[in-house]
Amino acid sequence: MIEDDKKILENSEEIFNWTYPGATLYYKDCDLKSNVLNQFKQGQILRNGYxxxxxxxxGGIVKNTRFIIASSKAAKLYEINPDVEKYGHCCINANSYFKVLNIYKLKDKTQIFLLHIPANGLDYFSKVSSNFDQxxxxxxxxxxxxxxxxxxxxELLEKxxxxRTDFPVGMDGYNNFYPLETITPIPKQGELLYSGIRNLTNDNSEINNSKIKIEDKPKGFWNSLFGK
Known part of the structure; x- marks a missing residue:
């Protein structure tokens, strides 16, 4: 085995155990223009900055695109907040990474299937596929x-x-993919939610602690997200 292959397989058991056991399917529907939708490719790695x-x-699909996400680290906010129980509201943390496993089209609808992966598993998932993926x-x-x-x-058609959901995963407000080599800083008003999601999902291992640099994010982005 060459040195690069050995490096990719480092921590493979920990990466596998973070990703697959307990993974559940979650849904997010949105309307995407064709020039945005066509940017998503099977095998692509994404970072979601929010x-x-x-x-x-x-349920049934009204909008033209469904993101279906397999994740073992989505916080079940509906269990602790009765105001969002009717939505089945769960939340995946900011700066999470995903691999596009499949893009599936039926009639005029498209489903993009994402696998939630740890920050230190990007090299692994860019080269390795599991039987669990299929x-x-x-x-x-x-x-x-x-x-x-x-x-x-x-309820999922309520304003x-x-x-909260009518935009693509992994893209900023200008429909550009977030760069993989940086992470977005969490604003002060989001720190409690960020740490809360990590605690609720037992996501405290080093395998999901990113070592890459932090990018600056305009305050307006987070202000609009938190309504301040």
């Missing part, structure tokens, strides 16, 4: 096949939920 609101509920892909496709004919969940 807190990602998702639902464990996956199992997840098959499950995600079946979900889309079944749900595309279902009625939508009314409050749409305002």
């Amino acid at each position: 807190f990602l609101d998702v639902s464990w509920k996956g 199992q997840f892909i098959d499950k995600a496709k079946k979900s889309f096949d079944d749900k595309i004919e279902m009625n939508p969940i009314p 409050r939920w749409i305002e």
